Amino acid sequence: MVSDTTRPNPTNRRFLEPLHGNPVWPPPIWLMRQAGRYLPEYRATREEAGSFLSLCYSPKMAAEVTLQPIRRYAFDAAILFADILIVPDALGQAVGFETGEGPRLDPITEEAGLKGLDPEATGEKFGLIFETVQRLRQDLPGETALIGFCGAPWTVATYMVGGQGSPDQAAARSWAYRDPSGFQKLIDLLVDVSVEYLSGQVKAGADALQIFDSWAGSLPDNEFGRWVIDPTRVMVERLKARHPGVPIIGFPRGAGGSTAEFVTATEVDGVSCDTAMPLCAMRELDELGVAVQGNLDPLLLVTGGEALDRRVDEILAAMKGRRFIFNLGHGITPPTPPENVTRMVERVRRSG
Amino acid sequence: MVSDTTRPNPTNRRFLEPLHGNPVWPPPIWLMRQAGRYLPEYRATREEAGSFLSLCYSPKMAAEVTLQPIRRYAFDAAILFADILIVPDALGQAVGFETGEGPRLDPITEEAGLKGLDPEATGEKFGLIFETVQRLRQDLPGETALIGFCGAPWTVATYMVGGQGSPDQAAARSWAYRDPSGFQKLIDLLVDVSVEYLSGQVKAGADALQIFDSWAGSLPDNEFGRWVIDPTRVMVERLKARHPGVPIIGFPRGAGGSTAEFVTATEVDGVSCDTAMPLCAMRELDELGVAVQGNLDPLLLVTGGEALDRRVDEILAAMKGRRFIFNLGHGITPPTPPENVTRMVERVRRSG
Numbered sequence: 001m002v003s004d005t006t007r008p009n010p011t012n013r014r015f016l017e018p019l020h021g022n023p024v025w026p027p028p029i030w031l032m033r034q035a036g037r038y039l040p041e042y043r044a045t046r047e048e049a050g051s052f053l054s055l056c057y058s059p060k061m062a063a064e065v066t067l068q069p070i071r072r073y074a075f076d077a078a079i080l081f082a083d084i085l086i087v088p089d090a091l092g093q094a095v096g097f098e099t100g101e102g103p104r105l106d107p108i109t110e111e112a113g114l115k116g117l118d119p120e121a122t123g124e125k126f127g128l129i130f131e132t133v134q135r136l137r138q139d140l141p142g143e144t145a146l147i148g149f150c151g152a153p154w155t156v157a158t159y160m161v162g163g164q165g166s167p168d169q170a171a172a173r174s175w176a177y178r179d180p181s182g183f184q185k186l187i188d189l190l191v192d193v194s195v196e197y198l199s200g201q202v203k204a205g206a207d208a209l210q211i212f213d214s215w216a217g218s219l220p221d222n223e224f225g226r227w228v229i230d231p232t233r234v235m236v237e238r239l240k241a242r243h244p245g246v247p248i249i250g251f252p253r254g255a256g257g258s259t260a261e262f263v264t265a266t267e268v269d270g271v272s273c274d275t276a277m278p279l280c281a282m283r284e285l286d287e288l289g290v291a292v293q294g295n296l297d298p299l300l301l302v303t304g305g306e307a308l309d310r311r312v313d314e315i316l317a318a319m320k321g322r323r324f325i326f327n328l329g330h331g332i333t334p335p336t337p338p339e340n341v342t343r344m345v346e347r348v349r350r351s352g
Numbered sequence: 353m354v355s356d357t358t359r360p361n362p363t364n365r366r367f368l369e370p371l372h373g374n375p376v377w378p379p380p381i382w383l384m385r386q387a388g389r390y391l392p393e394y395r396a397t398r399e400e401a402g403s404f405l406s407l408c409y410s411p412k413m414a415a416e417v418t419l420q421p422i423r424r425y426a427f428d429a430a431i432l433f434a435d436i437l438i439v440p441d442a443l444g445q446a447v448g449f450e451t452g453e454g455p456r457l458d459p460i461t462e463e464a465g466l467k468g469l470d471p472e473a474t475g476e477k478f479g480l481i482f483e484t485v486q487r488l489r490q491d492l493p494g495e496t497a498l499i500g501f502c503g504a505p506w507t508v509a510t511y512m513v514g515g516q517g518s519p520d521q522a523a524a525r526s527w528a529y530r531d532p533s534g535f536q537k538l539i540d541l542l543v544d545v546s547v548e549y550l551s552g553q554v555k556a557g558a559d560a561l562q563i564f565d566s567w568a569g570s571l572p573d574n575e576f577g578r579w580v581i582d583p584t585r586v587m588v589e590r591l592k593a594r595h596p597g598v599p600i601i602g603f604p605r606g607a608g609g610s611t612a613e614f615v616t617a618t619e620v621d622g623v624s625c626d627t628a629m630p631l632c633a634m635r636e637l638d639e640l641g642v643a644v645q646g647n648l649d650p651l652l653l654v655t656g657g658e659a660l661d662r663r664v665d666e667i668l669a670a671m672k673g674r675r676f677i678f679n680l681g682h683g684i685t686p687p688t689p690p691e692n693v694t695r696m697v698e699r700v701r702r703s704g
Contacts, residue, residue, distance in 0.1 A: 167519060170651055177655040217606075220649050220681070221630035222666065254569075256608020257633050278573035281609050297572050299522055303529040314574065329572070 007245065015076040015145035016207060018291035018323035019247035019269045026351045027316075027324045028076035030147075031341070032272075033331030034069040035081050038338060041068045052097040053089065056082050059131040066136055070144055072338065073345050076325075077145040077208070078136060080201065082129055084151025084212055087193055088160050090125035091117040107163030109175060111182035119193050126197055130204040137205030145208060148201030152213035152252075153190035153231040160186070169218045176227060183227075191231045195238045202243045210249040210272065211235065216262075217254015224258055225265075233266045240267075249293060253330075257281075263288050275329030279318035286322040295329035296344070302333060304340040312344055316351045359597065367428040367497035368559060370643035370675035371599035371621045378703045379668075379676045380428035382499075383693070384624075385683030386421040387433050390690060393420045404449040405441065408434050411483040418488055422496055424690065425697050428677075429497040429560070430488060432553065434481055436503025436564055439545055440512050442477035443469040459515030461527060463534035471545050478549055482556040489557030497560060500553030504565035504604075505542035505583040512538070521570045528579060535579075543583050547590045554595045562601040562624065563587065568614075569606015576610055577617075585618045592619075601645060605682075609633075615640050627681030631670035638674040647681035648696070654685060656692040664696055668703045 006021035015028040036042055045065050049055035056062055066081040085103050089095040093116065096104045108114065136146055150156075154172075162171035176183045198209050216228045236248050247269035252262045254274060263271050263285060273282050273294035286292045296315060300308045315326070326348050332341075358373035367380040388394055397417050401407035408414055418433040437455050441447040445468065448456045460466065488498055502508075506524075514523035528535040550561050568580045588600050603624035604614045615623050615637060625634050625646035638644045648667060652660045667678070678700050684693075 168651075173649070173651050174655060177649075177652060177659045180659075217608075217628055220627045220647070220663070221632075222663075224628075224630075254606075254608075254628070256569075256606075256628065257611075258628075258630055259609075261630075275572045276569055276576075276606070276608065276610075278576075278610055278613075280573075295572070297525070297529075299520075299525050300529060303526060307529045307532075311572070311574075 010245070011145075011207065012143055013076070013145040013207060014143070015325065016247065018325055019208060019249070021289075021323065023321055023323050025320065026349050027319065027326045029326040029345060029348050030075040030077040030079065031069075031328050031332050032079075034073075034075060034079070035065045036332055037334040038332055038336040038341075039068055039072070052083070053095065056086060057125065057128045059128055059135055062132040063135040063139060066132070067139060070140065073341060074141075075144070075345075077147050078140055079147040079149060079210070080129070080133055080136065080206065082132070082149070084149075084156055084214075085159060086125065086129060087122075087150060087156055087190065087197060088117075090122040091119065091193065092121055093117060093160060102165050103159060105159060105163050107171065108160050108186070109171065111179065111185060114185055114189065117189060119189065119196075122193060122197070126200055129197075130200045133201050133204035133206055146206050147208050147210055148198055148206030149210045149212060150194045150197055152211045152216070152228065153187045153194060153235075154219075154227040155213045155215045156190055156194075157183075157186055157227075158215050169215050173218065173223070176223060180226075187227060187231050191234050195235055198235070198239055199242055202239075202246050206246070208247045208249065209239065210251060213250070213252045215254070216252035217256065221258065224255070228252055228255070229262055229265045232262070232268070236266050236268055247291075249291070260285060260288060263290050270325065272327065273329065277329070279315065283318060283322065286319070286324070291323040291325060292319065293325040293327045295327070298328045298330050298333050298336070301328070301336045301340050301344065304337065304343065308340060308344060309347060312347050316348065362597070363497070363559065364495055365428070365497040365559060366495070367677065368599065370677055371560060371601070373641075373675065375673055375675050377672065378701050379671065379678045381678040381697060381700050382427040382429040382431065383421075383684050384431075384680050386425075386427060386431070387417045388684055389686040390684055390688040390693075391420055391424070404435070405447065408438060409477065409480045411480055411487055414484040415487040415491060418484070419491060422492065425693060427496070427697075429499050430492055431499040431501060431562070432481070432485055432488065432558065434484070434501070436501075436508055436566075437511060438477065438481060439502060439508055439542065439549060440469075442474040443471065443545065444473055445469060445512060454517050455511060457511060457515050459523065460512050460538070461523060463531065463537060466537055466541065469541060471541065471548075474545060474549070478552055481549075482552045485553050485556035485558055498558050499560050499562055500550055500558030501562045501564060502546045502549055504563045504568070504580065505539045505546060505587075506571075506579040507565050507567045508542055508546075509535075509538055509579075510567050521567050525570065525575070528575060532578075539579060539583050543586050547587055550587070550591055551594055554591075554598050558598070560599045560601065561591065562603060565602070565604045567606070568604035569608065573610065576607070580604055580607070581614055581617045584614070584620070588618050588620055599643075601643070612637060612640060615642050622677070624679065625681065629681070631667065635670060635674065638671070638676070643675040643677060644671065645677040645679045647679070650680045650682050650685050650688070653680070653688045653692050653696065656689065656695065660692060660696060661699060664699050668700065
């Protein structure tokens, strides 16, 4: 059953329509990691900035890289350039990015380690991010929506506990098994801080929010409920109370068959789907009354040609007439030729 | 609807009952990677063997490590000790295992590379594996089933094309996008050789077979159909024609919501579920008429204690009365204390 969730969209930003319950066609389009290393202009700004975090904390340069893909492709939405690890960094758990190695943090593996995290200390660093959002809302074309974001508490915790990315998130899962009440304190702290962070982004001008739970797929069902669904549900509830009408997209990557439960329980307005989500399952998610976003394999943007065209067409055919936002199933990858992005955007925009 | 799939089990091996359509309780139990580094007796034999592949190709030592966990825990099934990369190694694509680094192969990234693979050359190496199976069938207790196995064509191909493990299997996926008909030839070759390999294991004494598709979860729906479902379906069809009554278990790891389609289309007798599969979804798979195997998080065997007991009880309660085989959702990990395995086995065996 399709629920009647149509709400007014106070702007002329097409991206927001599906999130307010209105299907529009051709569908709005943006790409995860659209500001990134596949663009020569990004690589130039990145080099100028020095470190990756300097780029995130420079409102001028972060706004510039956010705008670059909008200038090239006129995407329907821009997403704030930042990183999900801004939150632990601002809390006092310093984050470093080693070249080609991914992030490194001093791991926090037990409750005593939470003492080093100070929510009161986040103001300065969060302030720089909010300034980026303000600049963007001034500089973006009026029809381009601006998406704010953060990492979901579970996913951010996997890095804070593991000290780096890992294939199975064993460190965080292990703490959660060993001492669920201690781990809950870390998650609760992240819920509180992330709500403030996203709320600040809305006040600075974000039109919509996305919560990235990249490692949602590593948890058994009961743990998925406690560490993925519950914290997201609380965040959505609090953000909607403060900012009614600002839509929120969840991205429980890898959640597979549990995605429907996630959507229903968290009351997100939209759900982003990874590449493994079957198109028939995406239609079923739409029927729960949310906007569905996804899910082209980013590798097809590297491959290009007819393989790309064919899959774009399959996705469009499956989602036609639905509350749909065209996107990738994961972030765009550095070897992507920018002209393949042009080819895809034109194909989506021509779809009748 | 529960289909009537009950078939006679010609042995007294309890493990086979659920695969023949008969629920038994307490459920049979074995563990993926039950012969492995968490056992001191395994580490001793491994050291004696020298390299990992020498262990696989020594019938005497491979049989010994297969038997070790049966002696300790009296599992209901033993699984042949070997590796999914025996197939490319026997085909002539030499596999090396660097300490702590995982497997390394000279990658084959286009159709021309298939010339170096020779199905006729597999006899000698496969013969050593079959000899291990023969020894095992002689040495195992009469009530212990013996599982033969191989990697599914898709998963084996990801290593052959990538030259090593990778988080996203991009090399194989890229070939499949760029040149599907060339990649199909690799998959077809793997189907043919894997059927001969498994058929030889059955002739040597295996009671049941498991096909491991560890990277099934990295594919969009249409690619999942072509590279995961279709090759497995053909293998099951051919193996059942040759060896009626020998049950086959599929393990499409990470397939999430597509697992039901996999079960229906491939006609496997059993399906192994990873830790992310919700227990309610496992019950739905049982209702498709197959045995369901899984899916305790191996990390809980490291944690132990009440967290372990609680989850064991949840799984048992959810699957009670069904065609169920207790197992892990992934392989057992080296830091597992062997006494935690004892605790779990006793808990499963006591369940009324």
